[in-house]
Amino acid sequence: MQNTDGSERSATAPGRGPAVPDRLLSVATRLFAEQGFERTSVQELVSAAGVTKGAMYHYFTSKEDLLYAIYQRVLAMQTERLNAFAGAEGPVGERLRNAAVDVVHTTVDNLDDTRIFFRSLHMLSDDRMTAVRKERRRYHERFRGMIEEGQREGVFRTDVPADIAVTQYFGAVHHLSTWYRAGGELTGSEVGTYFAELLLAELRPADPAPGG
Amino acid sequence: MQNTDGSERSATAPGRGPAVPDRLLSVATRLFAEQGFERTSVQELVSAAGVTKGAMYHYFTSKEDLLYAIYQRVLAMQTERLNAFAGAEGPVGERLRNAAVDVVHTTVDNLDDTRIFFRSLHMLSDDRMTAVRKERRRYHERFRGMIEEGQREGVFRTDVPADIAVTQYFGAVHHLSTWYRAGGELTGSEVGTYFAELLLAELRPADPAPGG
DNA sequence: GTCCAGCGACCGACCGGATGGTATGCCTAT
DNA sequence: ATAGGCATACCATCCGGTCGGTCGCTGGAC
Numbered sequence: 001m002q003n004t005d006g007s008e009r010s011a012t013a014p015g016r017g018p019a020v021p022d023r024l025l026s027v028a029t030r031l032f033a034e035q036g037f038e039r040t041s042v043q044e045l046v047s048a049a050g051v052t053k054g055a056m057y058h059y060f061t062s063k064e065d066l067l068y069a070i071y072q073r074v075l076a077m078q079t080e081r082l083n084a085f086a087g088a089e090g091p092v093g094e095r096l097r098n099a100a101v102d103v104v105h106t107t108v109d110n111l112d113d114t115r116i117f118f119r120s121l122h123m124l125s126d127d128r129m130t131a132v133r134k135e136r137r138r139y140h141e142r143f144r145g146m147i148e149e150g151q152r153e154g155v156f157r158t159d160v161p162a163d164i165a166v167t168q169y170f171g172a173v174h175h176l177s178t179w180y181r182a183g184g185e186l187t188g189s190e191v192g193t194y195f196a197e198l199l200l201a202e203l204r205p206a207d208p209a210p211g212g
Numbered sequence: 213m214q215n216t217d218g219s220e221r222s223a224t225a226p227g228r229g230p231a232v233p234d235r236l237l238s239v240a241t242r243l244f245a246e247q248g249f250e251r252t253s254v255q256e257l258v259s260a261a262g263v264t265k266g267a268m269y270h271y272f273t274s275k276e277d278l279l280y281a282i283y284q285r286v287l288a289m290q291t292e293r294l295n296a297f298a299g300a301e302g303p304v305g306e307r308l309r310n311a312a313v314d315v316v317h318t319t320v321d322n323l324d325d326t327r328i329f330f331r332s333l334h335m336l337s338d339d340r341m342t343a344v345r346k347e348r349r350r351y352h353e354r355f356r357g358m359i360e361e362g363q364r365e366g367v368f369r370t371d372v373p374a375d376i377a378v379t380q381y382f383g384a385v386h387h388l389s390t391w392y393r394a395g396g397e398l399t400g401s402e403v404g405t406y407f408a409e410l411l412l413a414e415l416r417p418a419d420p421a422p423g424g
Numbered sequence: 425g426t427c428c429a430g431c432g433a434c435c436g437a438c439c440g441g442a443t444g445g446t447a448t449g450c451c452t453a454t
Numbered sequence: 455a456t457a458g459g460c461a462t463a464c465c466a467t468c469c470g471g472t473c474g475g476t477c478g479c480t481g482g483a484c
Binding site for chain 2: 035036038039118119160164165167168169171172173174176195198201204
């Protein structure tokens, strides 16, 4: 549908910076995050990107197509990072902690993406919304798998469903886009460290063999 | 600006159910939640409410004014409930737990409100958005106050800022509107009980006087 | 080396339709 | 008679999307 591979074939104007599709993508991400999808007109978008409507509709079939491209980019990045952390070596507690820190860190580094992700889901067509939800669910399940693994090993409590803990955690992560401001008191890593610590604390078994 | 007091003075047509402003409010809440604010046209809205545009613009100065009325209603309800729980008697741990359960319960009972709250904030004028944010912050601070109280008493850990815990918790609560479905496996109370338990668990001091 | 055909990248004027909002007046209750 | 509660018709605007056309590069024919 749309061409989002970073091929430099279309860098016909070397001095103008990145290729047109990439420029559109990054400008759209910023504007959609700042003003919302519907508040951003196509004209405004292409002007900000320094191109014209013709250029945009040459690469994307519709405004929604552009939005979907943003979702695809975000999902790909998230999935890739989580897979790296979940598939690493070491005890599950450490893997979970590292993944939990990283997802906060990454979210803070790409706040615009997160802002768009949940706010504009309903602007996608049914098919695409379903596809995004499905991919996102897989992501959750991968994370949940680590918690269940820890539950089987006995290092995490089992009286609270893993699903609940995952949902709660990602809810908090998503919410970062509402309150976190770059340049505030805490860096992304610091928030991530706190968040992960709270996650690990809440998963700790209630009474870990009082005698020992 | 708008008239949202539930006075029955305008029940001129006794058989038609609630007064027009109330009907508009509840229909708008449903439609905005289902389709989003911008996807819902004024015509669609008034048709669904069984009135005409003239009626709507008689009570609300604009479409955005109607949206703001929804925010006011939500904020009033949230604040009122939290105040009741926070100001109750008993140990802070119990008060916090009860409030935490209740906010989940109430959120699940009014999922449409929550869906709108964060998704459509950017559709308000700057002034009103600021007002909503301010009120919402007060709400957070009230909740945070309980945690800080517990920290001073030594029943909650102090190595994680209360602010972080509050933000994390409300992030998860807000996120309910994305995944919770009525008629699913868990009731609102059950989810609330789990959520609150996780909150209390994560606030438990790391080493509670090992000797005793 | 030159020319020309072909092609993808891109331009920007234009269109149909939908939308939020308004002007005006009727109708009923007081 | 007066005023609020509401209906109807209408308007100006703006928006996503289209479409004929231009520009510059590329590669093959000679």
